[in-house]
Amino acid sequence: MEGTLSLSYVSSYCFPNPNHCTRWGRIFGPRAFDSMAGASSSTDRTPKLHSGTSSNTADGSPVCVPPSSRKRTHKVNTEVSPHRAVSAVRLLRIEQGGAFADLLSDKGRKALKNEMDYVERTLGFRTRDLEDRDVRLVSDVVGGAVRWRRYLDHLIMSLCNGEKTFRDMEPLLLQILRIGFFEIIKLGMPPYAVVDENVRLAKVSLRPGAGNMVNGILRKLVLHKEKNFLPLPKVEGDERAQARALATIHSHPVWMVRRWTKSLGQEEAVKLMNWNNTDPSFCLRVNLQKGYTRADLVMMLKDMKVPHKVSVYLDDFVRLQTGMQAVIQAGLLKDGFCSVQDESAGLVVSVVDPQPGETIIDCCAAPGGKAVFMASRLRTQGRLWAVDINKARLRVLKETSKIHNVDTVITAIHADLRLFCVNHLMKADKVLLDAPCSGLGVLSKRADLRWNRRLEDLGQLKQLQDELLDSASRLVKPGGILVYSTCSIDPEENEERVAAFLLRHREFAVDPVHRFVPAGFVSANGFYNSDPIKHSMDGSFAARLIRSVSYSF
Template sequence: MEGSTLSRFSISYSNFSPCERSQSQPAKSPLSNGLLSYRLIDSGKRCNVSLKTFSLAKRTKDYDFDSSRHRAHDKTQKLNLEVSPHRAVSAVRLMRIELGGAFADLLNEKGKGSGKNEMAYIERTLGFRTRDLDDRDLRLVTEIVGGTIRWKRYLDHLITSLCHGERAFRSMEPLLVQILRIGCYEIDKLGIPPYAAVDECVRIAKVALRPGAGNMVNGILRKLALLKDKNFLPLPKVEGDDRSQARALAILYSHPVWMVRRWTKSLGQAEAVRLMMWNNSEPSFSLRANKKKGYTRADLATQLNMLKVPHETSLHLDDFVRLKTGMQVVIQAGLLKEGLCSVQDESAGLIVSVVDPQPGDTIIDCCAAPGGKTLFMASCLGGQGMVFAIDINKGRLRILEETAKLHEVDDVVTTFHSDFRIFAKEKPLKSDKVLLDAPCSGLGVLSKH
């Protein structure tokens, strides 16, 4: 049984009870690509389980999947109306992101349209279902998941400080860690009344894990609320040498230490702090109306007014509008799914305005995927001309092809899966314009990722 086959068990970790350790210590197999080998108690067979899968769990236990499956099945099909659905969904999404490699933005984009599938994840992970999410719940899920990811280092420091150290924190079940992160974020960053956050997080820990887990959540979150009220949170002081100050700032503003040191060195500490605060603030987004479908910015603005989504027109680009909130509403309304508009940063749009695509132009986009600029340029051609989209990543190029069909510009987009450095030598193309927006560190758009 391969590790990939067992990936779903990482999501359902809380449903499986640890059994006695195998007599033989888990050993790495040369065929398992660094996976740990575990014995199935009921059959005596061995299976490969990724270290990443149990990164926060007890990594050297054997798991009786057969008997645990029966216990998990007994808990299924239960509807729990006492657990707040947005916290349950947030906890499971965070599990999927951290242990399963999911992407927060893709989970958000599925939104309300995949409610049944989402609730199936809840049931497999927690052992019960909650009521379906309403629009307010979805907004809270997006806020909590995004905020918890942004402030993860800071939140983990608080939890570690309040639970008797690093060792105790590392021994916690993955689900318990996510519940504590959510509670800390709600109390310290969202301003949720402590009594509500504590009560709800304790309830989900008791129902999904065990009474003892609820007691631990209760103790840690109550202590956090008390210290916050007294303005006495256990935070590091920015003092000592440059390295010590960078470590403290990395915790306070939840950024990697290397990044803090680089920015402090190049920008100065005050400007580096401003940049980190901006990165962790709620980002704004831009939408581009797809004029190839005859959908103008005025049409988009009218639709946003009907949906009661606050927005403003771009100061620089004719097809763009800016949003601070309401992206979930746009997603649920189907504007992206229908190809009427797309999420695109104005900085990307400005690059296209420099290229200035005109009908009849032949344009080469050298590092095209996932294709935002490619599609914008294609929409400007009016069905006349061609954009050759080249990229080394086959999966992202496939996304570009699918989106080109959705936006009805696939007739003027031709894709090539290749490293452009090789492609330029083997398949020389003639063109009127070339766009080379080379891959970079991505630090400039860190707030949106």
């Protein structure tokens, strides 16, 4: 699984089937909710997906597409806050499985127009267009409300006169309350403004009574906050009770809290959850293949007044805490000046150590961040075969390789790796398997991922990882290198998968990574590990395995 951020993800939208009766009934569907995966708190609620015409996004995931209909143009409502209207609709779509938490997109104004169209279709009115400040607010509010959903829902339920009222709440009303609670508690916005704006949104988009309810609940919250007394659970009792309390306070599924507390200890688990709840930072990798240097990128960022720091680990990388929207709007990604890639992913490429003249197979390559980086390291000398089962994501890889001038090096192959290794006799100098995984190392960037993962997923993933490792190993020539990597921090997906593989494949042995990455990333077993707390980057893992030249089967 490609571990870098793909901006194509955020262009994927869902508009529910409009054949579901009344104005917002047909938009929001029946009031049916499932318990959030792995959670036991009664505040966890996720709406069921609506039926609709199936289609595919750029990454191959299904979305709902509205049937063709006569477009109606509604009057612009200048009284409603545009960032709150867009945030409420996007939060609805995230829960219905048709959108991502990040508003950043390389589609520019077209993507913003899409957001406004969704507001019009969903709420029945238009707001003024989003300005740059509004876009930043939408990203902050949506990402924050998704991350803190369990925490926010606990507070909302505590202040709305009981669980039944909370359970019966219309989805849009709940999103408006989540926005208001997040803005008051986490963003520290002036309470009077937050109350006034969200009450207005509820009245206009729903009805006056909904606005009165928002007003009453938000005012209760303001009083509790002023008294410094929020109704949160205490961390006490047995292990299960403590895990439930921590899950609410730090807004994570209970199963994750229990797993991390057991493996890391409670103090480290809390640090990890705090990291996951911080606003994500991003990295840019300059495109050396086009003749640019990191100094060129730094100069460009200075001219744009985008705060940045050069990476201390990788010569091609620059860190950004803010300013990604400016980078996108300036066309730096679209023009191939640079790409978005976390340092943790770049260090996996360092473990592979591509050299000019080599043949490399990237086994789960799309959407192509690592493949493109490896191809650039070949300096037009050598070949890279990018294999992936998802045809749509492979198209993204092909487009990216052209933008970065490495399309003459990369050959995209649409195939299931498990069949490809049987039907093809090719052997490569190096093979990278960036395996599908839980993504537990990237929860800071993927705000919604924590709510979409279940404990049961790990068992299925481990089986798939074993099958893919066995298949990838068949593509390595004698004396060649196999690199297994994930964007997970879970030992069962990382060290344990490698150990099991080595028991099945005596022809492979660990090739320690200390020659390829800084010492602080090298484990006692000779593997690469990036730690979100220690290294301030995504969590990831890589093992470098060498195939014996003379092993007899």
